[in-house]
Amino acid sequence: MGDVKGDFSAWFQSVADTDERYPLDEVIYKSKDGHLLEVCHDLEALKKVPAEKWKRHFEKRSRRTEWPYGSGVWGKKEWVLPGIDPKNVVSMYEGHTNLFWADRYGAQIGLDDLWIKQCGNTHTGSFKDLGMTVLVSMVKQMISRGKDIPAVACASTGDTSAALAAYAAAAGIPAIVFLPRGKVSVAQLIQPVANGAIVFALDTDFDGCMEIVQQVAEKDGIYLANSMNSLRIEGQKTVGIEIIEQCDWKVPDWIVIPGGNLGNVSALAKGIDMLIDLGLITKKPRIVCAQAESANPLYLSYQRDFEVYEPIAARPTLASAIQIGNPVSIDKAIDALKRYDGIVEQASETELAEVCARADRTGLFNCPHTGVALAAMEKLVKRGQIKRGDKVVVISTAHGLKFVDMKVRYHEMTLEGIVSENPNPPIELPARYEAVRDEMLRQIETRFGC
């Protein structure tokens, strides 16, 4: 891919002190005074390439086979991890997930231009692949250059561990995952099990697992793969770039995203920042971060204009991947929301379950986190903040098939505390034509009125 040339570079930098810098192959997660680090790029070098040229460059690589640029993440390698040797990239050609017009669902709720970015249509079924390809590639490069890294580890509400296990297995690097016992779906648990990770199910919640993984990182030299490690954010930030590319470089009015540990909302903003800094776009979308009411520390802070923030003890939610009371990326997320005229909204268990079911009836197949995002969006539409003609993109974070337990219980009407307004359980009948015909005709008439 010879047509874009430059001396591109990136490094870790403290979010509080721009002079505190580290190379990306150093094992470090926080600054001296305990702030998160972020990956910074030499924007001056990137700016030497005209905006139009970047656009054509990205479009040309898209979905092609030349290693590793066919990946949605690595097609933007210069903006992500310019210093990685392509032979150290560990990729499943993630990204390039479909962005589609949800016209029927949109019409039902009063939106003409609603789009869903289906980030779950990817190797391990969630957007976590975007970040993990970057992190595991960096680890592979460090190991190949003689760094002593015995294993990579993460605490997870399910999807992070699935992605880590898959990418580590693809690279032949040992992976360790810490899951809260009984709090992840069967599909999420079986992925790291099948990929050969060392899987610990601990009697605690996500925040408890997070404490353990930080200890093994600190005391035993295990490489930390949680989103506190800002290499993941570099991969995840491509979602914002990709959405705008898929909108033919026209910026939508709103992007709605569910948030738990809040790495992804920060990443979304970081990707769009680069588009603005490098002149590919001029307008900013507004960002809406959606939280489950049971795990809403950001929402509570937003209610008080972000002037105070307190971690909470997250209560159980069907949106298990965002059941987080003490989000690691809180500061980055608040900063992002302030810069993108952001709104934080929340959804109750009933709201998220009913919105999922209703939207599924129009052909979607939503995970509960996407349900949280859709429910939040519907509230903003009802309040008149999002207008009928606005272009809205909702980031669907995982594939619905990873969360079938919740859907099964919804349609069986066994979800605790939820009525199930639109259940559609299978109809059990003897295998007799007359019985089937009578019931079939009755169903067609009651459902479709014809």
Ligand SMILES: *Cc1c(COP(=O)(O)O)cnc(C)c1O
């Ligand atoms: C991880 C995850 C989220 C939350 O992302 P954060 O970066 O933790 O805010 C939302 N949905 C799904 C499906 C996830 O796996």
